[in-house]
Amino acid sequence: MAPKSDNTEAIVLNYVNEQNRPLNSQNVADSLQKYNLKKASIQKALDSLADSGKISFKEYGKQKIYLARQDQFNIPNNEELASMKEENAKLQEHLNQQKKAITEVEGEIKSLQSNLTLEQIHDKEAKLRKEVKEMEDKLVKLRGGVTLVRPEEKKAVEAMYSEKISLWRRRKRMFKDLWDAITENSPKDLKEFKEELGIEYDEDVGVNLQSVSELLQHGKKRARGQ
Numbered sequence: 001m002a003p004k005s006d007n008t009e010a011i012v013l014n015y016v017n018e019q020n021r022p023l024n025s026q027n028v029a030d031s032l033q034k035y036n037l038k039k040a041s042i043q044k045a046l047d048s049l050a051d052s053g054k055i056s057f058k059e060y061g062k063q064k065i066y067l068a069r070q071d072q073f074n075i076p077n078n079e080e081l082a083s084m085k086e087e088n089a090k091l092q093e094h095l096n097q098q099k100k101a102i103t104e105v106e107g108e109i110k111s112l113q114s115n116l117t118l119e120q121i122h123d124k125e126a127k128l129r130k131e132v133k134e135m136e137d138k139l140v141k142l143r144g145g146v147t148l149v150r151p152e153e154k155k156a157v158e159a160m161y162s163e164k165i166s167l168w169r170r171r172k173r174m175f176k177d178l179w180d181a182i183t184e185n186s187p188k189d190l191k192e193f194k195e196e197l198g199i200e201y202d203e204d205v206g207v208n209l210q211s212v213s214e215l216l217q218h219g220k221k222r223a224r225g226q
Contacts, residue, residue: 011035012045016055017068024065158216165213172202172209 015032016023025046029039046066050057057066076084116124183190194201202209 008037008041009045009049011037012042013049013054016046016049016066017072020068020073022065022067024063028066161216165209165216168209168212 011032012028015028025039025043028046029037029042032042046055046057046064049055050066054069055066056069057064059065183193186193
């Protein structure tokens with residue numbers, strides 16, 4: 001239900017005085033939508049208030065601009081304005097100091113929240129002590145010549161290693177046979193031909209089948225010596 005006309009005028013007058021700036025009827029209507037006032041009733045209230053001298057207005061062509069009467073306000077003189085500016089500057093400085101203090105407090109709170117509690121420190125210390133003890137026990141066993149790998153695991157690794165070495169040796173031999181057959185009557189320089197095809201020998205990449213094979217034999221001899 002829309003407010004009565006006298007109530008509408010009171011609402012409009014209060015708004016115009018609060019804003020104390022030039023307004024047109026659309027400005028007022030947009031801001032007073034919460035009162036369910038129609039633009040026509042707001043226009044009527046503005047004109048009525050202007051006719052009764054409660055607000056001022058000026059016409060710019062077809063546009064009417066409304067403004068609160070300035071004689072109802074206590075307008076400060078230059079000395080009062082200077083005093084108000086000085087007081088405002090002090091308040092602004094105080095506000096900045098308060099903001100800085102709040103920022104520092106928030107930083108301290110964040111820092112404290114990121115720190116471990118005493119209980120968490122004790123838990124972490126116990127965990128670290130346990131890890132250190134396990135590593136020390138492992139180190140003692142290693143120094144005493146105790147093998148930490150189970151025999152069956154070692155055997156499985158050696159078997160897989162031996163299989164890979166055999167496969168490597170077989171493929172190396174297959175390549176040599178094939179390469180010799182291709183290049184037997186070739187007039188090309190073999191080194192240039194190899195580079196042209198993008199072929200790399202083991203030695204080209206820093207590996208040696210014999211050296212890798214000896215690693216397995218060396219490991220077996222060391223195991224028998226222990």
